[in-house]
Amino acid sequence: MLKNDYLMEMIGAMCRAVSEIIFKRSKKEYAECHSLANDQYQSLLGMSLDMILSLPSETVFDLLVNFGEVEPKKVLTLVDLLKEDSKVFKEEGDEATAGAIREKCEDLLNLLDRYDLDDDAMAELDKRMADFGID
DSSP: OHHHHHHHHHHHHHHHHHHHHHHHHHTTOHHHHHHHHHHHHHHHHSSOHHHHHHSOHHHHHHHTOBTTBOOHHHHHHHHHHHHHHHHHHHHTTOHHHHHHHHHHHHHHHHHHTTSOOOHHHHHHHHHHHHHTTOO
16 A cells, blocks of 8 residues: 555656646756756656666666566656656757657667556557557
């Protein structure tokens, strides 16, 4: 019960951050967007975006697994956060970082797709994969 409460609180905080990043990106407050995203990366994984991008996708995915149990919501929420951060980098003209983030998102989605997920998680995964053009 406590694990689920903590997980839901963490996911809620990340969702709020994603919403705030979208709002601040519309106002071109890019530094604030990156700061919000980095706070969430630290909270979820204990590392910066640079570290996330430098690690193999399998390692990042493994860091999201709880005691051998895959938490699809964690992975999907991280992908949402990364995707929004990627859009900020793209608007700033940093295509290389935006592309690296997009590749990391695609890798994480493909890794999650290997697992037997419940119908709700599978629907969310399919939606994200379609957004990235993954079959």
